[in-house]
Amino acid sequence: MTTYSAVVTTGIYCRPGCGSKPLARNIRVFENAAAAEAAGFRACLHCRPYRVAGPIGSDAPELVCRAVRMIIDGALDHDGTEAALAERVGLSARHLRRLFLGHLGASPDQLARSRRAHFARRLLDDSDLTVLDVAFASGFGSLRQFNRAMREVFHASPTDLRNRRRKADRLVADGGLTLRLPILRGYDWDAIRAFLAARAVPGVESVDGETYRRTVTLEGAPGLLEILPGTTDHLLLRAHLPYWYGLIHVVDRVGQLLGLDTDQTAAATALRGDPQLGLLVRLRPGLAVPGTWSPFEVAVRAVLSRGRENDEVRSWLGRIARELGTPVAGLPGGLTHTFPDPAAVDAAGLTGLGLPAQDVTTIAAVTVLARSEDSPLRHGASAAELAHAPGLDAELGHLIAYRLGDHTAFPAADPALKAALAELGVTRDLRGQPWSALAATHLIRHGDALAPSATGVHCGHLA
Template sequence: MLDDMHEDVERCVRAVQSKDARFDGWFYGAVITTGIYCRPSCPVVPPKPENMRFYPSAAAAQQAGFRACKRCRPDASPGSPEWNHRADIVARAMRLIADGVVDREGVPGLAARLGYSTRQIERQLRAELGAGPLALARAQRAQTARLLIETTALPMGDIAFAAGFASIRAFNDTVREVFALTPSGLRDRVARGHPAAASGALSLRLPFRAPLCPDNLFGHLAATAVPGVEEWRDGAYRRTMRLPHGHAVVALRPHPEHVACSLALTDPRDLTIAISRCRRLLDLDADPIAVDDLLRADPDLAPLVDKAPGRRVPRTVDPAEFAVRAVLGQQVSTAAARTHAARLVAAHGEQITDPSGRSTGLTHLFPSPAALAELDPTTLAFPRTRRTTLTSLVAALAGEEIDLGAGSDWDEARTRLAALPGIGPWTVETIAMRALGDPDAFTATDLGIRAAARELDLPGTPVALTRRAAAWRPWRAYAVQYLWATGDHAINRLPAA
């Protein structure tokens, strides 16, 4: 693991000298002679090793008095893969901070969600990341402010409010401290020949660690898209999102070096959270080199990895939504699951207006657990036992008896899900893989996985296959993507533009 890499000075120096982009987000290098911190892949001439200092987070570098490099923009690096694959308290806290919990609820709210005291949270984050939750959230606010300054024509006062700053003065001071420019100077620097977008319309580039195979990632999302909520149009996956202050419509389009993201927000305060959820949906903070190296060590998986390296796990922007959809998909085809979900959306979803101006396509937000709690189960066109499963799940989600959110305890969530009627191993592991984001979730009973096992001459029973898959830990969810890819199904193909 690389979680303490910033302490390995020799290794960090080598990464900086070779401009190795694989380590962007793992650590940050600062130069004491210039007062600037950079990502490892910064294109400038590397400084002398004796002038380098290394930090585990952008927030730690900022707290030490360093400013962000204007060339490599280290605050926009892919996030550390650690927060995706770990289930400990620090990783859960970082996922919640990325989801805006500190800005909305403060450090006490973060601690309450995690079941720890504020002092414990502060101590553990400082020990590993060199900064406490407020500093980490401040660094995130600075990045949000920069995005809004550079890509919109919003007034600076509106940007300060949208980015989560308590005052214009705090906004101005933070931008100057982090970027060594005033907000107006930052806008002027990038505005030459690049007019800003109108308020509410944002075009961003979401970075990732190469390689990235878009086929199964976007293919899965498009093939399972719920009419009214999701669609594939003009080479992009588009969907609606419910956010804390309003809603958004996002379009995500794969490119060789980034994912183009077009965001239409009803409230700019949701920008940070929307970006975080889009990154999580596409698994953009994964470390594909580490994943593929381990899976390639298995001679049965090696040809699959070599054929299309960099497969990601398609996840979700709304864990509760996905859990409901997982139940709707029990023992039915992809088409049938989409039909059931579309009926729920039409009957209980909140109507929205697609900013593209089309009257068809994206028309609704997926219904919340609270809205679904009011449904009449007799209107559901599937067996009584599955009605009971769905209503039990919805009641548990609406009553907050099950937490599937960014900071959830994966083991506890599994236990609570498994206790509901009609939710077996396939549903639990599917939700764990795509809603909780557990990279080691493994759907051994899945029909597609069992078909792949037969084709590859792997063990045929779920118990034996699970035993065989122990060698793929902690990346079994990625092994699932490679195994699924052996089948001829639309989830494995990038749709035509």
């Protein structure tokens, strides 16, 4: 877990490994940057803590994790309030603040402000976007609000911060906007990339060497995202988008896709001593739980995955994208379409593709859920919540919630997971534990590496 050291005599907080040598009695330790800032400390100019990963620990209470995901999705941007956020998670505003202060050391508003300010600081370093573009790309409602927040967090104006950037910080390249994605040291990009490659939707996603690509849609306009290896503390994201407004939420959704939003240290520690799963964890200590770009897309995948091997599921998803998605010309890696939004999917269109009637009925129900104003198909939804949604059941609830960030979800119907359980002789129920999702990820990784005849996942060369 990333921790930050704050020095009471200087009022500055630092990232791990900073070269400063303060006296131990003058140091306070914080688990996240927002907590250090809420206590009155400012970021070190030398080690730049805004450029390291600071995910929420997997041992945080589920209600706190759910509220954090809502903040990541923009619940406190613009006119969003702590009271409205609390109502969405079923708590009073006072109790939500108490939970945040007790577990994160900062209130929801302080966490949201810190996230926006840190993202803006990275944009000022990495890109040549104007200060005005950086403000709106980072989720601020106005330039005045942006300037005030940056002065409060970094004690300098955005223009001064841009002028301080180092020559090696600038990542500007021809085509697209390149940004650093901070990761925890040891993060297993090879394993996550292999997971995504094995499940890539034809025409929508591709993996070429060390680069993952996918098409996206932002308010009806198509875009392209590319993720590449960087160094030990970051990946690189190259975004080709129709506009930069709200870019922070695009980057956050990429983080959710790659499992960067949760620190799995506590879950991995709990699993290392397991007699059947411990070896898998020790072999891949940096494995994260992959998420998804689109909750609707992962829900459709879950419906199609029951009773089918992976290659057949990918074929059906590719057909849905080709027939119901938006064509996009001129993209690399065989990318041709975006995956359709729920508004473009209906029972008649699915029937025309030749899907069995039962799948058509269930996907139609998923589409209705995804269109609803307060949809249960969202990042952070729990397996129990989804299991009670119209048209779904417990098995689908776990399949979907696993990719939406529920730490306790265990997608037992996944073909690779089933193959791994059989090969390892694991028969006990692994659902509902704080580490269930991480256990499932290690098992799926193991199942993917088995013979194709056992799993239907033709990616043994990626092991």
